[in-house]
Amino acid sequence: MTARNNPDPAGWRLVIHGGAGIIERSRVTAAQEAAIRAALHRALDAGSAVLADGGAALDAVEAAVRVLEDDPHFNAGHGAVLTYEGAHELDAAIMDGRTRAAGAVAGVSATRNPVALARAVMEESPHVFLAGEGADIFSREQGLEQVGQDWFGTPERRRQLDELKANQSSWFDVDMKYGTVGAVALDGAGHVAAATSTGGVTGKRWGRVGDSPVIGAGTYADDRACAVSATGSGETFIRVAVGHEIGARMRLGGEAAQAAADAVMAEVRALGGTGGVIVVSPKGEALWSFTTPGMYRGQASATTRTVAIFGDEG
Numbered sequence: 001m002t003a004r005n006n007p008d009p010a011g012w013r014l015v016i017h018g019g020a021g022i023i024e025r026s027r028v029t030a031a032q033e034a035a036i037r038a039a040l041h042r043a044l045d046a047g048s049a050v051l052a053d054g055g056a057a058l059d060a061v062e063a064a065v066r067v068l069e070d071d072p073h074f075n076a077g078h079g080a081v082l083t084y085e086g087a088h089e090l091d092a093a094i095m096d097g098r099t100r101a102a103g104a105v106a107g108v109s110a111t112r113n114p115v116a117l118a119r120a121v122m123e124e125s126p127h128v129f130l131a132g133e134g135a136d137i138f139s140r141e142q143g144l145e146q147v148g149q150d151w152f153g154t155p156e157r158r159r160q161l162d163e164l165k166a167n168q169s170s171w172f173d174v175d176m177k178y179g180t181v182g183a184v185a186l187d188g189a190g191h192v193a194a195a196t197s198t199g200g201v202t203g204k205r206w207g208r209v210g211d212s213p214v215i216g217a218g219t220y221a222d223d224r225a226c227a228v229s230a231t232g233s234g235e236t237f238i239r240v241a242v243g244h245e246i247g248a249r250m251r252l253g254g255e256a257a258q259a260a261a262d263a264v265m266a267e268v269r270a271l272g273g274t275g276g277v278i279v280v281s282p283k284g285e286a287l288w289s290f291t292t293p294g295m296y297r298g299q300a301s302a303t304t305r306t307v308a309i310f311g312d313e314g
């Protein structure tokens with residue numbers, strides 16, 4: 001089957017997310033809301049600049065995700081959640097729909113922008129998925145920017161871990177807000193790409209890895225169908241193979257992207273999971289679907305731009 005590329009320099013699309021969860025007006029201060037909206041706009045600015053300039057979807061998703069990794073309001077890079085032991089273990093993935101080339105890392109501890117490390121795995125190694133210490137070594141060998149663990153931490157993440165321990169609650173984020181970040185893009189040449197980056201879930205143990213870096217689960221891109229980035233209860237998203245499943249419904253079942261995304265999120269819900277996805281397709285479909293009260297999200301094209309947080313917006 002050949003790719004359904006539809007070159008259209010002005011037909012680019014970009015969709016981003018900064019996590020889904022119990023995100024309601026009563027739980028977000030005006031200052032937090034303003035800062036989060038501003039960060040989402042900056043991420044859209046970064047990705048849109050690449051696409052409007054005729055750049056590749058792959059470069060756009062990396063650019064957008066890097067902005068969100070550097071922003072402390074999201075659970076990725078600076079602002080990543082803490083493990084049970086009080087460390088930061090970061091997961092990220094990137095995938096190019098042109099060739100289905102992919103790169104992913106899990107449990108890395110010192111790379112400022114894990115999405116850049118995922119891209120290096122894709123482009124500079126013969127592998128797709130590197131984990132832990134080996135991935136950290138590869139990062140240094142690649143000359144990527146290294147930071148101490150302090151760079152990732154924020155007082156709010158420490159408070160969340162302390163609360164989780166005080167409540168002896170499960171591994172889930174205490175206030176059920178996932179802050180993983182992701183981007184999907186369609187470029188003017190008709191190619192799609194996806195990237196996702198996360199600190200995982202607060203209080204995670206035993207080298208736990210969620211869906212974000214798992215190709216076909218939290219991240220997937222295939223020019224024959226769509227690009228997907230997910231956020232939510234990672235264990236369920238892995239079991240449903242969310243990214244691949246949305247693509248398969250479109251490619252093999254002929255479903256529209258929104259119908260496929262909604263159906264797969266219904267499967268996640270049926271298994272007890274929560275969260276959301278963003279999707280773009282080579283046809284120009286660009287959308288989100290989520291089961292939670294809110295999702296930090298935004299979309300841009302040559303003529304449109306939306307940033308939203310709560311479920312009842314845009």
Ligand code: ASP
Binds near residue numbers: 201232
């Ligand atoms: N899906 C991520 C994970 O399970 C969490 C998130 O979306 O924030 O690691």
